[in-house]
Amino acid sequence: MPGRTNFSRIPLRPAALSWLLTSALMGCGGPELEQSAEAPKAVQSFALSYPDGASKTVTSRRVVYKDASGTYRSAPGFEAFRAVGAADGDLYPVRISEVDVPSVRNALVVMSAGQKISSSGHTSGLTGQASNWDASCGDVSCPNVTLDGRSLAMKLRALGWLPPATTWMAVVNDNNFDHLSDSGTKQQLLDGFVRWLEEQVRPETRTIYLAGSSRGGCLVMRMAQALRNNPSLDGIDLYVSSFDGVCKYTQGELGTFGTKINNPVRPWGTAYGGWATDLSAQFPRKGRLHIFHIAGGEEVAPLTGIRAFSAYSGTPPSTGTGLDWGWYKQTWVQWKHKEIGNPYTEPSSSNQPRVISETLDAQLTWLDSFL
Numbered sequence: 076m077p078g079r080t081n082f083s084r085i086p087l088r089p090a091a092l093s094w095l096l097t098s099a100l101m102g103c104g105g106p107e108l109e110q111s112a113e114a115p116k117a118v119q120s121f122a123l124s125y126p127d128g129a130s131k132t133v134t135s136r137r138v139v140y141k142d143a144s145g146t147y148r149s150a151p152g153f154e155a156f157r158a159v160g161a162a163d164g165d166l167y168p169v170r171i172s173e174v175d176v177p178s179v180r181n182a183l184v185v186m187s188a189g190q191k192i193s194s195s196g197h198t199s200g201l202t203g204q205a206s207n208w209d210a211s212c213g214d215v216s217c218p219n220v221t222l223d224g225r226s227l228a229m230k231l232r233a234l235g236w237l238p239p240a241t242t243w244m245a246v247v248n249d250n251n252f253d254h255l256s257d258s259g260t261k262q263q264l265l266d267g268f269v270r271w272l273e274e275q276v277r278p279e280t281r282t283i284y285l286a287g288s289s290r291g292g293c294l295v296m297r298m299a300q301a302l303r304n305n306p307s308l309d310g311i312d313l314y315v316s317s318f319d320g321v322c323k324y325t326q327g328e329l330g331t332f333g334t335k336i337n338n339p340v341r342p343w344g345t346a347y348g349g350w351a352t353d354l355s356a357q358f359p360r361k362g363r364l365h366i367f368h369i370a371g372g373e374e375v376a377p378l379t380g381i382r383a384f385s386a387y388s389g390t391p392p393s394t395g396t397g398l399d400w401g402w403y404k405q406t407w408v409q410w411k412h413k414e415i416g417n418p419y420t421e422p423s424s425s426n427q428p429r430v431i432s433e434t435l436d437a438q439l440t441w442l443d444s445f446l
Contacts, residue, residue, distance in 0.1 A: 122437040128233030130203070130224040133172040135217040135248045138267070139163050150215075155274055156267035165260055166267070168251040170209070170217055172202075174228065174244040182237040182282040183275050185298075186228050187247035189289030189321075189416055190254060198420045200435055201227045201288050201318065202246035209248070222246065225419045227286060227316075227435050234439075236446040237282065243275050247287075252294045254381060258326050268294065269301045276308065282446075284314045286438070288416035289375070292320020293384075296329055296366075303360050310363075314445065316438045317368040319383040319415040321375060324350040329384055330357045336385040337394040338372045340409045347372040347409075349385025349395070354403060361402045367441045368405045369434055370395075373412045383412075404441065408433050 138153035147163040149156070152173075156166050168191075188199035191209075198206045203226025211217050222229055228246055232239055252264055272283070283302065287295035299315045302308055322328035330352040341347035349372045358364060368386070375381040385395055386405055398405040410430050414421040418430040 122432045122440045123443065124432065125230055125234065125436055125439050127224045128226075128229030128231075131174065131222045131229060131232075133174055133220050133222060133246075135170040135172040135208070135212070135220045137167060137214075137216060138169045138171060138271075139166040140216070141167070141214040153271060155270035156264075159263055159266040159270055161263040161267050162260075165251060165256075165264060168249055169264070170212070170248045172220060172222070172246050172248060174222070174232070174246060175239045176243055177240055179241045180243045180275060180277045180280050181241040182243070182284065183272065183280060184228075184231070184237060184242060184244040184284045184286075185247065185272060185295070186245075186285075187250050187252075187287040187291030187294050189287075189291045190252070191249045198417045199226070199248075199288065200417045200419055201286055201291070202248060203227075203229050204246070204248050217248070220248065223419070227438065230435065230439065231284075231442075236443070237284070247291065247294075250291055250294050252290050254290055254321065254323055261326075261328075265294070265297050265301070269298055272298065272302070273305070273308075276311070280311060282312050282314070283308075284316075284442070286316035286318070287320060288318035289321050289412065292317035292368075293322040293328060296320055296322070296384075299364070299366070300329075300357060303358060303362075303364050312363045312445070313365065314442060315364075315366040316442070317366070318434060318438075319371045319373075319412050320368060321381060321412075322350070322352075322384050324380070324384075330354065331384050333380075334391045335372075335382075336387060336391055338370065338407050338409075339394050339396060340407050341372070342409050345373070347374075347382075349383045351387050351391040352384050353388070354384075354386035355388060355400070358402075364402050365445060366403045367438060368403075369408060369415060369437065370405060371408050371410050371412060371415050373410075375412050406433075406437070410434070 136150050138156045139147045186201045188202045203222035208220050285295035322331045324331040331350040334351040335348040338347035349370050370383045372383050418434045422430040
């Protein structure tokens with residue numbers, strides 16, 4: 076291995092909710108309604124540190140595009156999305172960069188950024204895309220998208236645990252798996268992502284790694300549900316990294332419901348926490364399954380109830396703890412939602428090393444223990 080060192084909510088009209096989401100992602104979100112009377116507990120990072128990778132320029136393609144006459148067409152290699160019945164209007168915003176496409180595929184890797192809210196893009200610590208990644212997008216593709224070498228994707232690629240020569244890797248720049256979409260639309264998009272990934276499996280494939288932040292975290296968790304329930308994939312190890320994954324509790328996504336489990340290390344005066352889910356019931360088939368969820372639980376936008384999920388066993392506790400069930404691990408962090416998803420751009424310079432250690436490098440340390 077490479078050298079390393081230790082170290083009750085008010086319903087909002089859709090227009091108002093959209094404005095709040097945009098404001099939050101632009102850094103204008105207000106304080107949460109509830110206030111904690113407890114001081115935050117100390118947090119220690121036991122993550123190893125890992126070197127940055129090299130930046131890489133890729134082309135992000137639409138899964139359906141518009142030809143010269145404005146007619147929607149399936150992009151080559153992405154026919155699975157249309158095949159499951161997803162609407163072209165929902166698929167057109169979905170853009171994916173295939174980073175490595177070898178013929179031999181011992182491993183498959185998919186990483187997804189979070190929800191794109193504003194008219195511009197957003198930086199992602201997982202995929203490495205910059206805030207203006209979509210500036211070059213046309214009706215067919217987005218050429219010259221640069222993936223930052225500090226990102227999870229590029230760091231993992233450089234480590235060589237899953238060598239690029241035998242690992243198919245794709246990053247989802249925009250999944251359009253939006254929080255406000257209805258359950259039917261989400262299910263069709265989910266089915267498309269699952270079928271598309273299943274089409275990449277080869278006889279030699281033994282490892283699948285999924286990672287996502289925010290809404291991307293919910294997407295990869297739900298993809299993992301479908302993949303683990305496919306008996307034909309039982310011989311494949313499935314690893315999942317969720318960075319403050321956000322599922323819509325009013326739709327019961329990932330089994331979430333309206334009981335909040337408080338973050339035990341939440342900053343003073345905040346109400347950070349996660350919507351409870353009996354996650355063991357969501358994954359009845361746990362063979363070769365490994366999940367690591369990093370939870371902060373800051374409300375993504377004030378008054379919306381949009382926050383990460385939190386697993387529990389038995390009865391939901393009022394305040395959470397770290398979890399390690401063998402197949403599932405969960406740790407709590409004190410960082411804001413955007414800091415967890417973008418640890419090399421959002422935190423203050425003084426906090427940045429610690430945030431990176433407790434997010435990106437924590438996930439790599441966990442993955443290192445298996446690979």
